[in-house]
Amino acid sequence: SLLHPSAVTEVLNKIYSYFLIKKNVEITLEINPGTVDAQKLIDYRQVGVNRLSIGVQSFHDEDLIFLTRIHNSLDALRCYDDARKAEFKNVSIDLIFGLPTQTKGSWNDNLNKALELLPEHISAYSLIIEEGTPLFKLIKSKQVTVVSEEIETEMMNLTIERLTSRGYNHYEISNYAKPGFESIHNSNYWNHSNYLGFGPSAHSYWNGKRWWNVRTVFSYYSRIKNGMMPIANGENLSRLQFANEMIMLGLRSQGIDIDRLKSFFNFDGQPNFNKTIGNLINGQLVYISNNVLRLTAKGLLICDEVTNMLTSNLEAV
Numbered sequence: 001s002l003l004h005p006s007a008v009t010e011v012l013n014k015i016y017s018y019f020l021i022k023k024n025v026e027i028t029l030e031i032n033p034g035t036v037d038a039q040k041l042i043d044y045r046q047v048g049v050n051r052l053s054i055g056v057q058s059f060h061d062e063d064l065i066f067l068t069r070i071h072n073s074l075d076a077l078r079c080y081d082d083a084r085k086a087e088f089k090n091v092s093i094d095l096i097f098g099l100p101t102q103t104k105g106s107w108n109d110n111l112n113k114a115l116e117l118l119p120e121h122i123s124a125y126s127l128i129i130e131e132g133t134p135l136f137k138l139i140k141s142k143q144v145t146v147v148s149e150e151i152e153t154e155m156m157n158l159t160i161e162r163l164t165s166r167g168y169n170h171y172e173i174s175n176y177a178k179p180g181f182e183s184i185h186n187s188n189y190w191n192h193s194n195y196l197g198f199g200p201s202a203h204s205y206w207n208g209k210r211w212w213n214v215r216t217v218f219s220y221y222s223r224i225k226n227g228m229m230p231i232a233n234g235e236n237l238s239r240l241q242f243a244n245e246m247i248m249l250g251l252r253s254q255g256i257d258i259d260r261l262k263s264f265f266n267f268d269g270q271p272n273f274n275k276t277i278g279n280l281i282n283g284q285l286v287y288i289s290n291n292v293l294r295l296t297a298k299g300l301l302i303c304d305e306v307t308n309m310l311t312s313n314l315e316a317v
Contacts, residue, residue, distance in 0.1 A: 001031035005043035012048050015198075026051055026090075026184040033079035034071035041079075041086040051090040051183075052083050053123070058096060059113040066101045080117055090181060092121035097155045098147045099127055107155050111162045120181035124159045125174045126152060126301065149301070157297050172253045173295070173303055190253040192245060200230075208237050244311040251286075251307055255294035272313040280306060 211234030
């Protein structure tokens with residue numbers, strides 16, 4: 001939402017001039033409650049944006065201060081109200097759980113406040129602590145205490161229980177939607193479908209080939225000005241890479257279709273892979289239902305670790 005509505009118009013007009021776009025295409029804009037006002041939201045709606053993803057993160061000021069956000073809880077509520085007044089019919093709210101400032105009770109209160117607003121979509125992400133960040137240094141120096149794995153698991157289970165009981169489809173590890181309001185943009189990634197990305201650092205995938213653009217605005221602009229493609233690098237996915245991505249994306253969303261996976265390699269020739277699946281089932285991290293491999297609630301919290309265990313034991317095909 002740092003992008004002015006007039007700039008959004010320029011981008012959309014350029015896309016429409018080069019591509020045949022479906023009439024009811026989903027056009028999403030990510031917005032920060034601290035960088036928009038009522039008029040700006042009206043302008044976004046008028047230029048063609050029809051879906052908003054609001055970075056609320058939390059309805060508790062203590063959490064927002066910890067996250068160094070520039071908005072407070074009242075700003076978040078105002079932003080949501082302004083979005084509805086601007087006639088946005090498809091609104092998503094982003095929340096974060098597992099913060100050092102949170103308890104299970106305060107997280108439940110966040111869910112209550114989100115559900116009271118009746119958004120079409122809710123994204124609930126667990127806090128990711130990356131090495132080298134200020135938060136990582138605070139934790140390492142014991143100035144901040146992280147939420148225990150047990151509490152974080154309880155928060156995840158509470159989220160699934162609360163949102164699914166209110167009619168939200170848990171269609172991806174961190175995403176919940178009312179029927180028919182699943183994010184088309186994100187679902188396209190998770191279904192391993194084709195997509196094009198424009199702008200610095202943007203990634204694209206098309207029929208087994210992936211490429212990504214140069215990182216800086218200056219390099220991107222210079223290359224285009226000089227008639228050059230702004231692509232930094234690319235690769236053609238091997239069958240093994242494709243199978244690995246099928247596992248990664250499948251676990252994050254609706255599960256891995258075993259029959260489809262078998263079409264890429266011979267299960268009988270993958271003893272380590274089969275053994276790993278057995279170990280994960282015994283560890284209550286995954287289960288198989290209707291020939292689809294899915295994560296359990298316990299496995300959802302360590303999705304990346306489970307994915308790595310499976311892909312590292314998948315031999316070249």
